Amino acid sequence: MFGLLVSSGGSHSEFILITLVVFYVAAKSFAAVCERLGVPGIVGELLAGILLGNLHLVIPELHGWRMTVLSSEFFTVASELGVIFLLFLVGLETSLTDMRRVGTNALCVATIGVITPFTLGYLSGFVLPGLDLSTLEKIFLGATLTATSVGITAKVLSDSRAIRSVEGQTILGAAVIDDILGLMILAVVSGLASGEALSAGVLGVILLKVVVFFVGAFIAGRLILHRLIRIPAKWHGSALMLTTALFVMFFMAWAAAKLGLAPIVGAFMAGLLMDEEYFHGYREAAETKLEHLMGPITALFLPLFFVIMGLQIDLQAVSSMPIVIATAILTFVAVIGKIVSGLGLPRKKGDRLTVGYGMIPRGEVGLVFAAVGLHTKAITPAFYGVTVLVVVLTTVISPVLLRRRLHRRLSA
Amino acid sequence: MFGLLVSSGGSHSEFILITLVVFYVAAKSFAAVCERLGVPGIVGELLAGILLGNLHLVIPELHGWRMTVLSSEFFTVASELGVIFLLFLVGLETSLTDMRRVGTNALCVATIGVITPFTLGYLSGFVLPGLDLSTLEKIFLGATLTATSVGITAKVLSDSRAIRSVEGQTILGAAVIDDILGLMILAVVSGLASGEALSAGVLGVILLKVVVFFVGAFIAGRLILHRLIRIPAKWHGSALMLTTALFVMFFMAWAAAKLGLAPIVGAFMAGLLMDEEYFHGYREAAETKLEHLMGPITALFLPLFFVIMGLQIDLQAVSSMPIVIATAILTFVAVIGKIVSGLGLPRKKGDRLTVGYGMIPRGEVGLVFAAVGLHTKAITPAFYGVTVLVVVLTTVISPVLLRRRLHRRLSA
Numbered sequence: 001m002f003g004l005l006v007s008s009g010g011s012h013s014e015f016i017l018i019t020l021v022v023f024y025v026a027a028k029s030f031a032a033v034c035e036r037l038g039v040p041g042i043v044g045e046l047l048a049g050i051l052l053g054n055l056h057l058v059i060p061e062l063h064g065w066r067m068t069v070l071s072s073e074f075f076t077v078a079s080e081l082g083v084i085f086l087l088f089l090v091g092l093e094t095s096l097t098d099m100r101r102v103g104t105n106a107l108c109v110a111t112i113g114v115i116t117p118f119t120l121g122y123l124s125g126f127v128l129p130g131l132d133l134s135t136l137e138k139i140f141l142g143a144t145l146t147a148t149s150v151g152i153t154a155k156v157l158s159d160s161r162a163i164r165s166v167e168g169q170t171i172l173g174a175a176v177i178d179d180i181l182g183l184m185i186l187a188v189v190s191g192l193a194s195g196e197a198l199s200a201g202v203l204g205v206i207l208l209k210v211v212v213f214f215v216g217a218f219i220a221g222r223l224i225l226h227r228l229i230r231i232p233a234k235w236h237g238s239a240l241m242l243t244t245a246l247f248v249m250f251f252m253a254w255a256a257a258k259l260g261l262a263p264i265v266g267a268f269m270a271g272l273l274m275d276e277e278y279f280h281g282y283r284e285a286a287e288t289k290l291e292h293l294m295g296p297i298t299a300l301f302l303p304l305f306f307v308i309m310g311l312q313i314d315l316q317a318v319s320s321m322p323i324v325i326a327t328a329i330l331t332f333v334a335v336i337g338k339i340v341s342g343l344g345l346p347r348k349k350g351d352r353l354t355v356g357y358g359m360i361p362r363g364e365v366g367l368v369f370a371a372v373g374l375h376t377k378a379i380t381p382a383f384y385g386v387t388v389l390v391v392v393l394t395t396v397i398s399p400v401l402l403r404r405r406l407h408r409r410l411s412a
Numbered sequence: 413m414f415g416l417l418v419s420s421g422g423s424h425s426e427f428i429l430i431t432l433v434v435f436y437v438a439a440k441s442f443a444a445v446c447e448r449l450g451v452p453g454i455v456g457e458l459l460a461g462i463l464l465g466n467l468h469l470v471i472p473e474l475h476g477w478r479m480t481v482l483s484s485e486f487f488t489v490a491s492e493l494g495v496i497f498l499l500f501l502v503g504l505e506t507s508l509t510d511m512r513r514v515g516t517n518a519l520c521v522a523t524i525g526v527i528t529p530f531t532l533g534y535l536s537g538f539v540l541p542g543l544d545l546s547t548l549e550k551i552f553l554g555a556t557l558t559a560t561s562v563g564i565t566a567k568v569l570s571d572s573r574a575i576r577s578v579e580g581q582t583i584l585g586a587a588v589i590d591d592i593l594g595l596m597i598l599a600v601v602s603g604l605a606s607g608e609a610l611s612a613g614v615l616g617v618i619l620l621k622v623v624v625f626f627v628g629a630f631i632a633g634r635l636i637l638h639r640l641i642r643i644p645a646k647w648h649g650s651a652l653m654l655t656t657a658l659f660v661m662f663f664m665a666w667a668a669a670k671l672g673l674a675p676i677v678g679a680f681m682a683g684l685l686m687d688e689e690y691f692h693g694y695r696e697a698a699e700t701k702l703e704h705l706m707g708p709i710t711a712l713f714l715p716l717f718f719v720i721m722g723l724q725i726d727l728q729a730v731s732s733m734p735i736v737i738a739t740a741i742l743t744f745v746a747v748i749g750k751i752v753s754g755l756g757l758p759r760k761k762g763d764r765l766t767v768g769y770g771m772i773p774r775g776e777v778g779l780v781f782a783a784v785g786l787h788t789k790a791i792t793p794a795f796y797g798v799t800v801l802v803v804v805l806t807t808v809i810s811p812v813l814l815r816r817r818l819h820r821r822l823s824a
Contacts, residue, residue: 013675016489017666024659032647041648073485077428235444236453239711246712247436254429263425293708299651300658300709 019069026052027303038403039396042306042363046392049310057316066311075308080263082305083368085298087183087264088249090364091271092291094176106173108344113174113359114181117145117337124333128326136192137383140373143189144387145334147182148175149363149395156399157358160406166350171358174341182365183268184210186372187261193376209259214269217252221273229274233281241282242293245274262372309367309388312374318385327386331393335360338394354405360398366391431481438464439715450815451808454775457715458804461722469728478723487720492675494717495780497710499595499676500661503683504703506588518585520756525586525771526593529557529749536745540738548604549795552785555601556799557746559594560587561775561807568811569770572818578762583770586753594777595680596622598784599673605788621671626681629664633685641686645693653694654705657686674784721779721800724786730797739798743805747772750806766817772810778803 026048034044056063069075125138133141153171157163163172191206229248232240249270256266279285284293317323342356370387373379379387438460446456468475481487537550545553565583569575575584603618641660644652661682668678691697696705729735754768782799785791791799 011669012485012489013492014666014669017662017669017675020662021659021666024655024662028644028647028652028655028659032644035648041650073424074489077424077486080425232440232444235440236447238453239707240440242708242711243436243440243715247433247440250429250432250436254426254433257423257426257429263429295651296654296705296708297712299654303655 015068016072016074019065019075022052023048023307024303027307038399040361040363040399043392043395045303045306046310046367046388049307050313050315051310052307053311053313054315069308069311075304078301079305079308082298082301082303083264083364083371084249084253084267085294085301086305086364087268087368088271089291089294089298090179091268092274092294094179094272096272103173105170105345105349107177109170109174109341109355109359110177110181110344112344113148113178113338113341114146114185116340117334118142118185120333120337121145121330124329128329129322131322131326131383133383136378137380139189139192140369140379141330141387143182143185144366144369144373144390145330145337145362146178146185147362147365147369148178148338148359149361149365153358153361153398153402156402156406160403160410162354162406167345167354167358170345170350170355174344174355174359178359179268179365182369183262183265184214186365186369187213187256187265189369189378190262190372190376191260193372193378206260209261213256213259213261213265217255217266217269217273221269225273226275226278229278230281233279239284241279241284241290244282245279245290245293248274262368264368306367309371312381313385313388314381315385317382318389320382323382323386326383327389327393330386330390331397334362334390334394335397351405351409354402354409357398357402357405360401361395362391363395366394427480428484428486431477431487434464435460435719436715439719450811452773452775452811454718455804455807457718458722458779458800461719462725462727463722464719465723465725466727481720481723487716490713491717491720494710494713494715495676495776495783496661496665496679497706497713498717498776499680499780500683501703501706501710502591503680504686504706506591506684508684515585517582517757517761519589521582521586521753521767521771522589522593522756524756525560525590525750525753526558526597528752529746530554530597532745532749533557533742536741540741541734543734543738543795545795548790549792551601551604552781552791553742553799555594555597556778556781556785556802557742557749557774558590558597559774559777559781560590560750560771561773561777565770565773565810565814568814568818572815572822574766574818579757579766579770582757582762582767586756586767586771590771591680591777592684594781595674595677596626598777598781599625599668599677601781601790602674602784602788603672605784605790618672621673625668625671625673625677629667629678629681629685633681637685638687638690641690642693645691651696653691653696653702656694657691657702657705660686674780676780718779721783724793725797725800726793727797729794730801732794735794735798738795739801739805742798742802743809746774746802746806747809763817763821766814766821769810769814769817772813773807774803775807778806 027045030044030048030051031041032044034047035041053066056066119142121142121144122138125133125141153175154163157168157171162168187210188203188206191209192202225248229244232244249267252266252270253263254266256269257263274290276289279290338359339353339356341359342352342354345352345355367388370379370384370391373387374381374384439457442456442460442463443453444456446459447453465478468478531554533554533556534550537545537553565587566575569580569583574580599622600615600618603621604614637660641656644656661679664678664682665675666678668681669675686702688701691702750771751765751768753771754764754766757764757767779800782791782796782803785799786793786796
């Protein structure tokens with residue numbers, strides 16, 4: 001198969017098409033193997049990327065192909081759009097009403113689960129041997145460890161029929177609150193990364209931007225979004241429901257970028273503020289929901305994001321002793337930091353350890369932190385490798401611990 | 413709104429996001445206006461592109477933005493993928509069994525409807541005043557006029573409840589056969605455009621490639637495609653049905669490109685050879701069809717193709733007298749060439765003029781010819797403008813003539 005990539009000459013279309021073929025085959029077959037082993041599919045897609053990105057160590061002819069992909073505007077933008085679509089979907093699936101219901105337990109778990117890993121991650125930046133980290137790198141370190149990935153835990157809980165339990169609902173609620181807190185931290189951190197030296201004044205300006213964006217988006221969302229969305233509903237023409245939603249999403253992603261925040265922060269807010277009922281006037285609304293229309297689009301773009309995340313990891317740069325030690329320490333810190341969050345649930349209400357184990361996986365948002373860090377040169381390529389590996393390891397550890405715990409409690 | 417584009421500085425993400433916002437708003441609002449006037453939406457999307465591409469005549473600051481879009485690898489590839497997805501969908505919706513049923517009438521109409529406009533187009537290349545066309549340009553001229561666009565006529569027929577009539581079925585059958593003939597011609601023409609000087613030997617090699625590709629794809633399709641498609645059905649994981657279909661599509665598009673044919677020829681063949689029943693083993697197959705999964709993807713990509721097609725038209729280059737005369741002559745030839753195709757239907761069986769009027773619109777495949785011609789530098793930018801304008805004019809003329817004819821026959 002790889003001979004296809006090596007062959008020189010050929011048009012740019014050929015390069016794009018065969019690269020897409022190889023990406024989808026590698027991502028989906030690795031994902032299938034991982035899922036058979038009980039490990040989430042995205043780990044497989046990352047591993048596929050890591051393999052493809054380091055094959056040139058064995059087949060030197062692939063070095064040029066890897067560099068062409070990484071410097072390609074198409075693949076860069078497509079993988080960025082992949083995360084934008086993903087976060088929009090996460091926003092759509094997040095209901096503010098539901099969050100209010102799960103209430104204070106979830107909020108406590110989420111808050112502990114953000115503060116502890118951030119603090120531990122930041123502090124471990126001082127003790128990692130052989131690495132001399134800047135303050136910004138230490139902050140990134142902490143920030144990457146904050147956001148829980150909902151998808152993986154939800155899968156394990158529903159497989160064990162524990163998703164409607166107190167623990168299950170608390171984890172899901174906390175993971176969603178987590179995502180929002182994580183995106184606020186990302187907004188601050190990406191502001192810092194693009195800006196000047198860290199100072200109280202700079203931090204203040206960024207915090208102000210974050211508040212202005214979130215509050216402004218909320219007010220605009222309540223006041224004009226439903227009116228705006230209803231305009232094209234009266235037009236003729238097909239697929240206007242999807243196009244209108246994408247228009248709002250792209251616009252808010254652009255507005256966030258314009259303010260110096262990450263575009264995904266805007267995409268998430270767009271999803272959060274959109275209500276299913278705003279689309280009642282559309283022809284398509286009778287047959288389908290916006291989430292379903294977004295499905296094929298994320299299926300197309302998201303594997304590109306994960307594969308390209310993996311492709312950027314240089315195994316030679318990551319295989320030094322300090323990096324291996326750093327990965328081990330940070331994974332330990334990442335796991336402990338989230339297990340502690342189970343304390344947010346009162347002992348009488350449910351099993352704290354189940355909640356703690358369920359909060360361990362990082363996943364997409366953690367990867368986004370790493371990507372933003374690398375892109376803005378806030379973290380080094382070697383350190384980028386560490387953060388991605390930590391995300392992978394937490395994602396592999398959590399289902400193992402959680403399944404064992406659920407099994408023990410069910411048979412007790 | 414355009415102030416957003418003009419503002420200097422800002423990141424590349426900002427440029428991509430705001431361009432997407434402007435493209436979707438312009439495309440969809442122009443399409444809505446056109447559809448209200450009874451003109452197909454794609455004409456509106458093209459016009460939106462023409463407007464955006466020539467706004468710099470009024471607002472000079474937009475010149476840089478237009479050039480950045482046209483030289484952007486992302487927008488170039490995304491609009492190419494748009495047509496690839498479209499032709500894949502056309503292939504999926506084309507059933508070889510249905511085509512056999514509509515039978516010889518449709519085949520006669522299609523054959524006359526390809527030969528006449530091609531010959532007339534080629535010959536008019538000799539008489540167009542003030543333009544000195546090469547043989548390749550004359551061939552492109554003929555080829556662009558061959559392929560009928562199914563969508564527009566189908567809309568008018570179903571609006572007038574005439575889609576199940578003999579005329580309706582003949583038009584739809586002929587349009588599909590047309591598409592296949594058109595793509596074969598495109599395969600030959602794009603081979604010529606990328607190759608050396610025109611000679612019997614060169615033409616022979618290209619025809620051989622076309623035959624090898626079509627026959628090879630058919631045999632592979634019958635022998636191994638259903639087995640290949642059934643492999644991932646046994647895996648865990650979501651969206652594998654769509655990903656598998658896209659894998660086959662990208663692979664065949666790549667194989668076509670590798671042979672020196674247009675990638676869309678491969679994408680069309682992939683759709684044609686895929687049978688709904690090959691996907692029976694997939695989890696998603698119970699709830700949805702491949703065509704529905706492709707819907708959101710084409711909704712996302714296709715407007716980019718039409719807008720960028722329009723964006724490339726330089727009104728200053730098109731506004732010379734010879735170009736206006738050429739457009740008028742070619743539109744006349746395009747209309748007559750297709751009206752004649754109605755003769756393929758025996759007089760006793762149905763109304764020949766209804767069939768002829770229904771075959772007039774060109775649309776997507778005609779635009780693809782123009783795009784390939786411009787891309788391979790087989791036609792000049794001014795001449796590219798002519799072909800796009802001819803496509804637009806046929807698309808506007810046909811519904812008007814067809815509606816009047818159907819109305820007269822219904823009231824007679």
